Amino acid sequence: MKQIVIQPVTRIEGSAKITIQLDDQGNVADTRVSVVELRGFERFCVGRPVEEMPRITSRICGVCPWSHHLASAKACDAVFGVEPPPAGRKLRDLANSIAYMEEHILHFYFLAGADFVMGPDADYSVRNVIGIVGKLPEVAKQVVRVRHMCARMLEILSGKAIHPVAAVPGGYSKPLTEDEKKKLQEMANEALELAKFSIDYAKKNIFPNYLDAVKTLGVIKTGFLGTVDADGALNLYDGKLRMMTADGQYEEFAPADYLDYIAEDVEPWSYAKFPYNKKWGQFSMDLDNPVGIYRVNTLARINVCDKMATPLAQKELEEFRSNFGRPAQLTLLYHWARLIELLYNAEHVVELLNDPQITSTETRLPVTPRAARGVGCVEAPRGTLFHDYTTDEKGLLTAVNLLVATVQNNAPINMSVKRAATDLIKNGVYDQALLNMVEMAIRAYDPCLSCASHSLDGRLAVKIDIQNASGETVDTLTT
Amino acid sequence: MVRVAEEWFAICGGCEVSILDIGEPLLDLLPKLEFVHIPVLMDHKYYGQTGEKTTLEIPEADVGIISGSIRNEENKQLAEEMRKKCKTIIALGSCANFGGIPALANMYTVDQIFDTVYRETKSTDPADNPTVDIPPFTDRVYALSEVIKVDVSLPGCPPVPEWIAEALTSLLEGKTFSLPERSVCDDCPVIREKKAVTKLIRPLQDAEFTPGRYDNMRCIMEQGILCQGPATKAGCGGTEKTPRCIRAYMPCRGCFGPIRAGANPMVDMMGALSSIGLDPREIEDRMATFNRFIGVVGRLRPLPAR
Numbered sequence: 188m189k190q191i192v193i194q195p196v197t198r199i200e201g202s203a204k205i206t207i208q209l210d211d212q213g214n215v216a217d218t219r220v221s222v223v224e225l226r227g228f229e230r231f232c233v234g235r236p237v238e239e240m241p242r243i244t245s246r247i248c249g250v251c252p253w254s255h256h257l258a259s260a261k262a263c264d265a266v267f268g269v270e271p272p273p274a275g276r277k278l279r280d281l282a283n284s285i286a287y288m289e290e291h292i293l294h295f296y297f298l299a300g301a302d303f304v305m306g307p308d309a310d311y312s313v314r315n316v317i318g319i320v321g322k323l324p325e326v327a328k329q330v331v332r333v334r335h336m337c338a339r340m341l342e343i344l345s346g347k348a349i350h351p352v353a354a355v356p357g358g359y360s361k362p363l364t365e366d367e368k369k370k371l372q373e374m375a376n377e378a379l380e381l382a383k384f385s386i387d388y389a390k391k392n393i394f395p396n397y398l399d400a401v402k403t404l405g406v407i408k409t410g411f412l413g414t415v416d417a418d419g420a421l422n423l424y425d426g427k428l429r430m431m432t433a434d435g436q437y438e439e440f441a442p443a444d445y446l447d448y449i450a451e452d453v454e455p456w457s458y459a460k461f462p463y464n465k466k467w468g469q470f471s472m473d474l475d476n477p478v479g480i481y482r483v484n485t486l487a488r489i490n491v492c493d494k495m496a497t498p499l500a501q502k503e504l505e506e507f508r509s510n511f512g513r514p515a516q517l518t519l520l521y522h523w524a525r526l527i528e529l530l531y532n533a534e535h536v537v538e539l540l541n542d543p544q545i546t547s548t549e550t551r552l553p554v555t556p557r558a559a560r561g562v563g564c565v566e567a568p569r570g571t572l573f574h575d576y577t578t579d580e581k582g583l584l585t586a587v588n589l590l591v592a593t594v595q596n597n598a599p600i601n602m603s604v605k606r607a608a609t610d611l612i613k614n615g616v617y618d619q620a621l622l623n624m625v626e627m628a629i630r631a632y633d634p635c636l637s638c639a640s641h642s643l644d645g646r647l648a649v650k651i652d653i654q655n656a657s658g659e660t661v662d663t664l665t666t
Numbered sequence: 667m668v669r670v671a672e673e674w675f676a677i678c679g680g681c682e683v684s685i686l687d688i689g690e691p692l693l694d695l696l697p698k699l700e701f702v703h704i705p706v707l708m709d710h711k712y713y714g715q716t717g718e719k720t721t722l723e724i725p726e727a728d729v730g731i732i733s734g735s736i737r738n739e740e741n742k743q744l745a746e747e748m749r750k751k752c753k754t755i756i757a758l759g760s761c762a763n764f765g766g767i768p769a770l771a772n773m774y775t776v777d778q779i780f781d782t783v784y785r786e787t788k789s790t791d792p793a794d795n796p797t798v799d800i801p802p803f804t805d806r807v808y809a810l811s812e813v814i815k816v817d818v819s820l821p822g823c824p825p826v827p828e829w830i831a832e833a834l835t836s837l838l839e840g841k842t843f844s845l846p847e848r849s850v851c852d853d854c855p856v857i858r859e860k861k862a863v864t865k866l867i868r869p870l871q872d873a874e875f876t877p878g879r880y881d882n883m884r885c886i887m888e889q890g891i892l893c894q895g896p897a898t899k900a901g902c903g904g905t906e907k908t909p910r911c912i913r914a915y916m917p918c919r920g921c922f923g924p925i926r927a928g929a930n931p932m933v934d935m936m937g938a939l940s941s942i943g944l945d946p947r948e949i950e951d952r953m954a955t956f957n958r959f960i961g962v963v964g965r966l967r968p969l970p971a972r
Contacts, residue, residue, distance in 0.1 A: 192717040197709045200679045206799065223800050226676055226737065227779040229787070231770040236950050238870055242919060243958070246767040249680020249824060297686070297707065311709035317696065328693065335689035346913030348687075349680045349824045350921070353914040356870065361914040364878040446789055453784050453793035458800055460783075460790060470791075553871035575788075582868075583950060588788055619715040626709075637678050 188216070189615070193622055196220070196629055198298045198315065200250050201636025205625065206456075207608050213615020218605045220629065222459035222597070228641045229587040237266055237578045238356050238554070244574065245350045247591065248638045250293070253286035253341075254567030254592070255574070255638075256351050257424070262574040263356035265443075265561025266582075267554035274547035275358025280424045281539045282344055282354070283565065284532040287423065288378050289337035290568045291529040294633045295385065296330045299522060302627050303393045307400075308620030326388075333381045340374050343367050358551030368546055375536045382533035386503060386526040394523060403610060405518040405603030405628030407474065408433045410464060410481035411490045412595065414566045419493035421531065423566040429491040430464060430481065435514050437491065442564030445573055449590060452598075459639040462595045472598050474605060483570025483595045484632060485524035490514035497538065500531035518603050521631040528568075556582025567592040569635045594639040596632045603628040668838055671727035672704035673748055675734030675741035676768040676807065680824040681759035682706050682733065687827040695831065698838055702727050727752045729837055735761040735768050735962070736808040740801035749814040754837060757816045758830070760823040760959045762809065764923045767823070769807040769961030770954060775968050776803045809962040818843055821899060823921035823959055828904040847926040850895035850918050853907040856885045860941070864890040866948045875915045880908055886917045888942060892949055893917035894956070896938035897931035899924060921959050932956045932965075 188211065194204035202224045210216040228247060235243060241259040245252035257279055264271060271279070297316045301309075305318045313321070320327040341348035346361055353360045363371075394401065411431045416422040430448060431437040440448060452461040452470040463470040463479030471478040481487070490513060495501040504527055511520060539545055560577040570592035577586040607628040611621050674682065686692065702725040703710045713719045722743065730752025736742050749755060760766045771779060785792040810816050820833055833843040851858075867890045875883045887893040895909065899922040902910045911918050924931050935956050939946045949955060957965045 192713055194712050194717070195705045197705045197711070198707065200706070201677075202674070202705075219799075221800055223740065224676065224737070225779075225783070225803075226768045227771045227774070227783060230774050230779045230782040234773075234951060235954060236868065238868060239919075239951075239955075243767060243770075246678050246680075246823065249678035249683055252678075252680065293683070293686070311715060315708045317701065317707070320693070320696065328690075331686075331693060332690060335687060338683075338687050342913075346916070347910040349683060351914075352911045352916040355916075360872065360916050362877040366878070449789060451787070451790045453791060453796065455794070455796045456798040456800065458796055462789075548877055551872055555870065556868075581950065590789065617716065622716060623709065635679070 189213070191617070191622070193626065196626055198301070198630060199634050199636065200248070201634065201639070203636055205604060207612065209612065209615060213613070215605070215609040215612050218601070218608045219456050220601050220604050221457045222636050222640045224636060225458035225640045229589055232587045233584050235584050237263055237576055237582050237584055240574075240576065240584070241354055242350070242352055244589070247589070247641045248635055249349055250635055251286070251290060251567050251569065251592070251638065252350050253282055254565055254572050256354050257283055258563045258565045258572045258574040260354035260356060261563030261565065262561045262576045263563070265563060266559045266576050266578050267356050267557070268559065269357050269552050269554055271358035272549045272552060274362070274544050275550040277539055277542060277545055278344070278359040278363060278550060279354050281536060281545065282341060282351070283424050284535045284539070285337055285340045285344065287532040287568055288382065288529060288536065289334055289341070291525050291532070292330060292334045292337070292381070292385070295522065295525060295529070296334075298633070299630045302623070302630065303397060307624050307627060311619065314623070329381065333378055336374050337378060340371055343370055355551060356554045360551060362548045362550050363546050365546055368540060372540050375533070375540055379533040379537060382530045383499065386530055389523070389526055397519070401517055401519040404624065405607040405631065406516065407477070407518065407599060407602045407606055408516050409477065409599055410467070411487035411514055412481050412483050412571050413488035413491035414564070414571060415492050416496070420496040421488055421492035422496070423532070425565070428564070428571065431491045431514060433514070433516070442573060443562040445562070445564070445590065457597070459594055459597050459636065461598045462590065463598065470598070472602050474602055477602065480598050480602070481595065482599045483592060484521060484568070485528050486515060486521045487570070488566060489524045489527060495527070495531050497531050497534035499534055500527055503527045503530060518628060518631050521633070525633070556580070567638070569593045569633055569638065570595050589641055591638040591641050593632070593634045593636065596634060597639060600629055600632055600634060603631075667700045668698060668729060669700050669702050669727040670704070670729045670731065671702050671724055671748065671752055672706075672731040673724070673744050674705070675732070675744070676737035676761060677734035679706070684824040684827050685830055688831045689827065691831055695834060722747060724748060724751050729754050729756065731756045731758050732762050732810055733758045735765045736804060736810065736813055737768060738801040738803050742804060742813055745810060745814050754817045755814065756818040756820060756833065757810045758820050759825050760821050760921055760923055763811070763819050763821045764960040765807050765809050765962035766959055769966060770958065772806045772961045772966040773954065773968060776805065778968070807962060812962060821845070821923040822902055826902060826904045829901060845899060845901045848900040849925055850898045850900050850902065850909050850922070853900045853903055854895055854909055854912055855880045856883045856912070858885045859888060862888050862890055862942045862944050866890055866892065866944050868950070869917060873915055880912065883915070886912070887938070887944070890944070891917050892955070894920040894931070894935060897925065897929070897934035897956070898922050919958055920956070923960055931960065
């Protein structure tokens, strides 16, 4: 028996390690992907004023802060019982899509891309974005510029790009001026060009060279979860949830009902938990007979949606489906799906900036504290994201429950790594290139492990007032 | 070529994205830097490239950049290894410098956090705490400087790309770098009359402002909305100066940390509020609000059990 530890897993967000156990013949007996970090947001957010949550929970993740910021603002809307005015909603939607562009570019080029551009077996010193800068300098320059430009777009739109503040209970704090809109439109057109270039480049130069890997690396069979609008089109800001089985059947439900479907398993070797669909049975990650397993993130979203709401992305989806069917299960297709989503977001940003309502100054409604529970749900780039808040009559949090995107891919990631390692490591033969390919099975999921390991809580708070004989409260005990 | 190592502890990744947000000047800096270890971007491993070694190793470097606060024993071990191997240590971001948002956990015990996460949540199948092959928690969250000597401090949540670039360029030229000891108010363009117009109100509605302008807006705190600018270090606006949150017509919440070493933001804020006629006792959740990003060195502690 031999143990191989790959630590840290690199070119992902957050901290994890892979442990591979080989039997006496040198074949894979077991694998684990352990998340080694945890911070405890749901515990330390209890007691905070709920309106501060969009600014506190954004810090779950500095790569997808907008996702938390928006899910939190939506949960606040629900707690306060208000719907933002149309311009407030559209500004949030616009910020979401710009953030998506930035993140999908970041993942494809800065994190995962090196495996494909430099080769999975390249020396580690060049198998990274710095290597890409050396090999494809013009492309790299363009990519660095446009990704940064998306961050600048978010600054123009919201004052602060990372750990934003502009999405507030009841709407959006900063109306968009005509001048700002014109600046953004120029930048949006440039981003759209890079989005079109990216999927064309990948379809010509990357995917065809890796078809064997696509067909086999980390391939598993699971269900899928994503969000669609009333017409069944993909929607990343708002809509109804679709939970699809591996065979393509689906059920729809409202985000507020997520607890009817999703439960979380705990394993002793990871700080991150393992969400599963409890309606499908008792959780199992067995590769031949998985139970309760569903995936989120780009591949899941394009599987569950009927169509894309923008024309170029829709064409790409049709081409994808003609090649791979629906639902597509091959893990490396996450990268292809990511580029389709990049294109959708780029088109959506252009369309929102052309909407006359986007410069309206009615972006926010005032709110009043009350005792209530509210669930806010958005599609984060890495998966469906739920913020579930309960407040007392002063609007202070008594319970917080967060089901965060990547954590729903925790079991699938473990299964894909087991599949990849089992297929690649035979008779004790392995090298750094092979181990990197095992990691590629993780990178396809673009995991955000700071998100996955926030901690998950739905704690019920109890408050006991101790009253004297006259009915006056003399002390209060809380859990 | 300056050798650079980068590590991250109880992080969110925002500091690393801020390095990328240096933008095109980064392409000029890159040729002068040789990254020897930076998990987010490069595949250098702790135990050898095939996991063949038994002791954790980070290569020697001239500059070590560390983001994130210390939350578990492995973070502590890595901090010590970085200090050993790097000549200059930069604490990047408010977590590394002051604990950051994760230090809000210092209001609870480690047992309480684990009880919530693995047993009390609505959706969790209750279980024992995971402990197999994963690093145990430290008793509380620590800032980097509580565990190792730090040479350069770049606060902010996230830090400002311009200042990161300047700090790196200074180091390449053999100079030190530090941010001036001024408050956010010193860079804030709003109108101040040193008097609040109303009593304290929570930020549940807009402040009064003209979209696109900041110069004709009354100070947010004087409009009755708590703003922690007076107790927070200046710099978040970069060379453009206008503080980032103010640009969205939202109040400051102190992400750049205290104005200088040894400052007491809680006391500074109580003073700032009283001096314009606002009563700090009316602030909900005062302790956690004034210490939101800086809950180390005892500023935030577990509440006494009742």
